[in-house]
Amino acid sequence: MILLQGILKMEAKKIKKIAVLGAGVIGNSWTANFIWKGYPVNLWLFSSDEEITAKQAIQEHLDGLAINGIVKNDQIPKMMKLVNFITSLEFAVKDVQLIIEAIIEDLAIKQQFLAEIDKYANPDTIYASSTSYKLISDISKFSEFSERCIGAHPYNPPHLIPLVEITIPEGERGSEKTAEVAAKFFESINKVPIILKKDVSGFIGNQIQSAVGTACGELIMNGVCTPEDIDKAMTFGPGLRWAIVGPYLVGQLGGGEGGIKGLTLHIGKANLEDPTEQAIKELEFYANFIQGEVNKEMANRSREFGSDNETLRKFRDKVLITLLKEHKKI
Ligand SMILES: NC(=O)c1ccc[n+]([C@@H]2O[C@H](COP(=O)([O-])OP(=O)(O)OC[C@H]3O[C@@H](n4cnc5c(N)ncnc54)[C@H](O)[C@@H]3O)[C@@H](O)[C@H]2O)c1
Incomplete structure (x- = not known):
């Protein structure tokens, strides 16, 4: 009940600082997106060695924006200063209003990770998993605070692809309000959020992509065309x-x-x-x-x-x- 009250008070405009957990392909791109839009980010590293590669990847994403005239070169150092590289999970999540989880796609690891976060994050902080195929109902299964959890599936690279597909834990363990607040926040940074009516593996886009993948595999294995032909066919x-x-x-x-x-x-x-x-x-x-x-x-x-x-x-x-x-x- 304490949590529900917290979540009910949550508003998109109260999101001032974000934790991104995981400095891989998705975590680094999300981080670039948030700092480009002016949000300070605690970027949690699984290992301190990841700081160098993360810094480089984020810088490259921002450089890409500058080369294409979206931001100015001289704005980038200021943006980079908004990232706090951090290996303590406690300090990464304790003072933020939105947590974007982008760690390895492993259900048991995601579940344990969330249980750890339950100890440190404010009850009204939104927890958004980037999972591609796991259900948020399963990821949040052991969480005391499942109502703050959503799936928030991006497409690579998240700093450029607008779509964010949002799922809610099934039944009373989930909260539509959490999804709505998150959707409003994503809209405010020019994303295109979609709240799904059901918690399904693969969301919308990956289910469609899987069907396309199956059709492509059949065409190739039946000797109809090459992968190159398929790439040309789709592209043109x-x-x-x-x-x-x-x-x-x-x-x-x-x-x-x-x-x-x-x-x-x-x-x-x-x-x-x-x-x-x-x-x-x-x-x-x-x-x-x-x-x-x-x-x-x-x-x-x-x-x-x-x-x-x-x-x-x-x-x-x-x-x-x-x-x-x-x-x-x-
Ligand atoms: N790559 C994509 O195109 C894509 C697109 C959308 C969503 N996703 C999802 O985003 C999430 C991250 O994917 P990614 O492609 O960035 O992967 P990645 O391998 O690039 O990064 C994963 C991160 O998890 C960390 N990690 C490894 N073991 C860990 C552990 N035991 N505990 C905590 N962290 C650990 C790694 O250090 C790394 O920083 C996954 O859930 C994936 O399904 C990926």
Whole structure:
């Protein structure tokens, strides 16, 4: 109950200092992101030897931002001073409002680690695990303070990829409020958080990537193409479009005037193995449902990013041409 009261008082704007636990690929990139946005970070190192490589990686991430005109070179030393490299877990977590865990992907280690953190962190501090495939319900299983725990899955490199997928421990052990506060914080630094309705392994993106991986493996092993062909196909085909709008808005544009409903009926009917009356009815039901969902999605978008067929097409073409210029394919 003490914890719940603490978490209920937590607000995104109260997050002033962050602990990043783990100075590997993800921890270093998260750290670069937070210091770029002005937040002091306690970066916890598993071993003090990691300080040199972590410093170098963070510096390289910030240099990359400067080379591309996002920050100024002379701002970087000030940002680097915001990182406190630290090997004491107690001191890493005791004075922060958000903990980003980015240690090795091992359930037992993550569970023990969290039990240790329970001893030192304030009860209203949010604990966000970067886990790729473990459930936050399992990671927080032995925690006294599971309501402050969320999965907050980034994509490499987190300082550039906006998506953060948030999961909540199942049932009463989790708190939607914690997820909402974290989402608000991530939005404030220009991330795109999504709170999942269920705690699932692989979140959304990794489940999709796994399905793509399976399809790619089959194509290669069936002698259809090489890995290089697949990389080319994705880079210069579907990947280009998915970098701009997702598969549902691609479908909306692909259907022309008929939208995604028209596309689903057209392609669906042509490919029905057994076009019974029932199968056609089910297809029509799905096409209507998906069109309704896409209409809601477009209504949530601003005109700048495309909120109807015409503005969406214009936005797609603008970003597509920008990407093609970088690929020197236009
Ligand atoms: N690499 C990715 O593309 C990616 C993307 C999203 C999420 N993640 C997740 O982020 C987390 C970190 O992944 P990473 O790719 O940065 O791994 P990494 O191997 O680069 O870093 C892991 C860190 O954990 C530390 N570590 C090792 N053993 C430990 C122990 N017993 N206790 C505490 N710390 C220990 C290491 O010193 C290292 O700093 C994982 O949960 C992973 O699933 C990775």
